[in-house]
Amino acid sequence: MEELELGYNSQLFARAVEALMQLPGVGRKSAQRYMLHLLQRGEMHERFVQPIADCLTGMQHCPECLGFSDTGVRCPTCADESRTNGQLCVVADVRDQLAIERAGGFNGKYFVLGGLIDPMGGIGPEQLPIAQLLQRVQDGGIDEVILAFSVNMEGDTTTFYLRRKLEELNVRISVPARGMPFGETLEQTDEITLGQALRQRTSVHVPMGLAVED
Amino acid sequence: MEELELGYNSQLFARAVEALMQLPGVGRKSAQRYMLHLLQRGEMHERFVQPIADCLTGMQHCPECLGFSDTGVRCPTCADESRTNGQLCVVADVRDQLAIERAGGFNGKYFVLGGLIDPMGGIGPEQLPIAQLLQRVQDGGIDEVILAFSVNMEGDTTTFYLRRKLEELNVRISVPARGMPFGETLEQTDEITLGQALRQRTSVHVPMGLAVED
Incomplete structure (x- = not known):
């Protein structure tokens, strides 16, 4: 048995915390909070572990778009004739x-x-x-x-x-348009975005005899 | 089979995302990021699912402190004679x-x-x-x-x-002392904390003939 780290009294807990720390952006404190949460609730083997295990073992890919497909045949989006x-x-x-x-x-x-x-x-x-x-x-x-x-x-x-x-x-x-995102103030828009938004400005009303020129 | 939500092409993925959303503070976007991360890496059944499953099924409690104990006997902390x-x-x-x-x-x-x-x-x-x-x-x-x-x-x-x-x-x-936390500026300390810190102030140097009184 390896040495217990950082005052853990349980290897089972320590290993589960290490496992959860593999998730992107999850540090030790969050991992501990997650594992305690799972331990404090019931049926977590069925409701947490099993769906993740099923997804890891069963997931296949759509041969057309290479996205997910549970069965390995064309996914619903690729098969959608509309x-x-x-x-x-x-x-x-x-x-x-x-x-x-x-x-x-x-x-x-x-x-x-x-x-x-x-x-x-x-x-x-x-x-x-x-x-x-x-x-x-x-x-x-x-x-x-x-x-x-x-x-x-x-x-x-x-x-x-x-x-x-x-x-x-x-x-x-x-490519998708680049410009100012919804809700952003002009002052706070970064200069690359603002420059691009101005260069690619779109007409909203062109009075007779006038035209926006670049 | 239930209806697929929100454009998911895979029930396996959708269910795994729902499972991860049970973690405290984890929303749909984080859960999707976590599950994609797990899918993109190898050996995640052994390295992620198994330690969590082992912890959920095997965890016992120390009879003395009620903390974790892998074996159900006194935990290392309770057994520590030092x-x-x-x-x-x-x-x-x-x-x-x-x-x-x-x-x-x-x-x-x-x-x-x-x-x-x-x-x-x-x-x-x-x-x-x-x-x-x-x-x-x-x-x-x-x-x-x-x-x-x-x-x-x-x-x-x-x-x-x-x-x-x-x-x-x-x-x-x-109870642990209450007062200003390390690194906090006085101005930004909330008024309850600051009031308590001042009432429970500690002497650092008492010149002869003077004493801090409350």
């Missing part, structure tokens, strides 16, 4: 897909990269299913590819790389 | 015990109440092992009982209740 096949939205992971679905307004299909190009983190294009994405676009029926990534170094790197690859395929390539 | 039996520190749960151990300086024994009196939350004194605590003190050998609870309504209520009960047992009763 959605257009003409627009393909490329996202980093299913969380981003969920965020776009909740925002509403997009009625096309998705392609889940499963990550972003991140040279600093050791993730190059060859580790992402980019060949599969290009094949899907080449197979036809897609008019527009929307590269919907987070606005950061990895997102921009991936957009840049995919744009170069997709440009050869005669397809419209777009 | 610690004095004369001082008994009463805490709400093992997290508080760990915090006191890390602070250092206390070398007595503990008693873990497993909760605090919380009339609003429906927890009365009869749901806590108070009879067991009083018995332990009555059995003798304890000079001082330290009631070390959080500084809030539940902590103060429990201190008040236990003080009344313990006063009959001819034992010194104490």
